[in-house]
Amino acid sequence: MASKRMRYSLGVTLLFSLTVLAQQPQTVLQGIYTEDQAKRGQAIYKEQCATCHGDALGGRIGPPLTGQDFIGNWNKQPLSELVSKIRNTMPQDGPGKLSGQQAADVVAYLIQAAKFPAGRSELSADEAALKQIIWPAATAAQTRPSPSASQAPSFPPTGNLAQVMRGILFPSSNIIFTAQTHDPGAPPKQSTTPGAAAEEGFNWIVWGGNLYSGWELVDYAAVALAESAPLMLTPGRRCENGKPVPVDQPDWIKFTQELAEAGRAAYKASQTRSQEAVSEVSNQVADACLNCHQAYRDKGGRGLNALDPSNKANRCTK
Ligand code: HEC
Ligand code: HEC
Incomplete structure (x- = not known):
């Protein structure tokens, strides 16, 4: 009886301390990987x-994976983001080959190369645990210098x-909306008749349709949306x-910011390579378009028909 109770309470204590551990944020300064793990990671790195x-x-056709620019790119988000970036999109010419453990091993190597100390336990591949690991505040302060305004050339509208x-x-958001019904990860259909796409009308697929993978197209569409927001x-x-x-x-400025946020969120979702995540975020994209259109584009007239000429005369006014 007594031993059963002891085991029970030990179990509770263990569970309790594990939960506390899991919820405690750590930083990369706290010895979050082992030397051995970094060695394994280095071997994977060399090969792949x-x-x-x-x-x-130091970078070649891909960017450096060490140094200020690299760290400055990743230190505002938990370490889980870097691990999933690698797991989902790298190696770029054949993503999806690394296991979660291998991706964590490579990150251990990158953390070591960035001169953060090794410790006694390995970096886990567990998503929830990785989400708890952040970068120390000192590295987060690093930002890139921006060119001074006087040097910046001006780009008048075209x-x-x-x-x-x-x-x-329009084309960029359509790619994202298409991901609701078409899997960007599906292998491309081999067209038997060359130029078949052309029969479906004039579009960019005729030249360049197979150049980038489906998931890359979603990445680039999301980037295009976010980056085009300042054009508003x-x-x-x-x-x-x-x-x-x-x-x-x-409110126009606010709608513009919402568009940029939706584009960034879509990029993040696309990087997870989850069709579900992109489908979900496509609602945010649609809302960002709709909110501004309700105020500035679809100006009464007959219904909300955007092509109705009676609407067009009132566009861009309050
Ligand atoms: C065929 C070339 C190629 C291979 C092989 C490759 N990468 Fe990349 N990698 C790239 C390119 C190009 C980019 C930039 C585009 C992007 O971010 O997707 C990149 C970006 C990255 C980034 C983001 C860097 C940043 O600062 O944003 C990480 C991290 C990364 N790669 C890790 C890896 C790891 C780890 C491997 C091996 C498992 C690997 N890559 C293999 C080409 C490659
Ligand atoms: C900040 C406000 C704003 C945002 C955000 C915005 N739009 Fe617009 N959109 C407008 C306005 C205003 C017009 C009318 C422009 C004109 O008449 O010159 C317009 C026009 C359009 C048209 C042309 C309609 C026609 O008459 O042929 C399309 C297509 C369109 N928007 C798509 C989008 C999509 C897709 C998004 C979201 C990804 C978006 N817009 C986000 C304000 C916005």
Whole structure:
């Protein structure tokens, strides 16, 4: 009886302390990997990564995986992000080959190369545990210097707002919306008739349709959305009806920020290589478009038909 009770309470204590451990944030300064693990990681790196990232991590066709720029890119998020970036998208020419453990081993090697100390327990491949590991505040302060305003060239608008929408936002968001019903990870269909895509109308697939993988296309579409948000604020741009783009209106600026956030969220979701995650985030993208359109594009007239000419005259006004 007594021994049973003891085991029971030991179990409870163990469980309790494990939970506490799991919830305690750690930093990469606290010996989060072992020397042996880093050695294993180095061996994987040499074999599968060095051709693109350089023998000494200095970069070649891929970016350096050491140094200030690299750390500055990853130190604002938990270590889980770096591990899943590697696991889901690397090696770039054949992603998905590394196990979770191997990805953690490579990260142990990268952490060692960045001169953070080794410790007594290995870096775990467990997502929840990795989420608890952050970078110390000192590394988070590193930001890249931006060129001074006087040197920056100016880029006057080339198109009106509708053209920017149709040329950049429309095709990019369509790729993301398509991920709701089509798996970006599915192997590309081999067309038996060359130029078959052309029969379906004029589109960019005719040249370059197979150049990038489905998941890469989703990545790039998300980047395009996020990066195009500042174009909503280019001074001097006009709408199709000649009215100036309302770049000074606080709600316009807010809608622009929502677009940038939605693009960044879509990129993050795409990097997880989960169709479900992208489907989910596509709602945020749709909302970002809709919120601004309700205020500035779909201006009454007959219903919400955006192509109704009676709407177009009032676009871009309050
Ligand atoms: C065929 C070339 C190639 C191979 C092989 C390759 N990478 Fe990459 N890697 C790239 C390119 C190009 C990028 C930049 C584009 C991107 O971020 O997806 C990149 C980006 C990265 C990044 C993000 C770096 C940053 O600062 O944002 C990490 C981390 C990374 N690779 C790790 C690895 C690891 C680990 C391996 C081996 C398992 C590996 N890569 C193999 C080409 C490669
Ligand atoms: C900050 C406000 C804003 C955001 C955000 C925004 N739009 Fe627009 N959009 C407009 C306005 C205003 C117009 C009308 C432009 C004009 O008439 O020159 C427009 C026009 C369009 C058109 C052209 C419609 C036509 O008449 O042919 C498309 C397509 C479009 N937007 C797609 C999108 C998509 C997709 C998104 C989200 C990824 C988006 N927009 C986000 C404000 C916005």
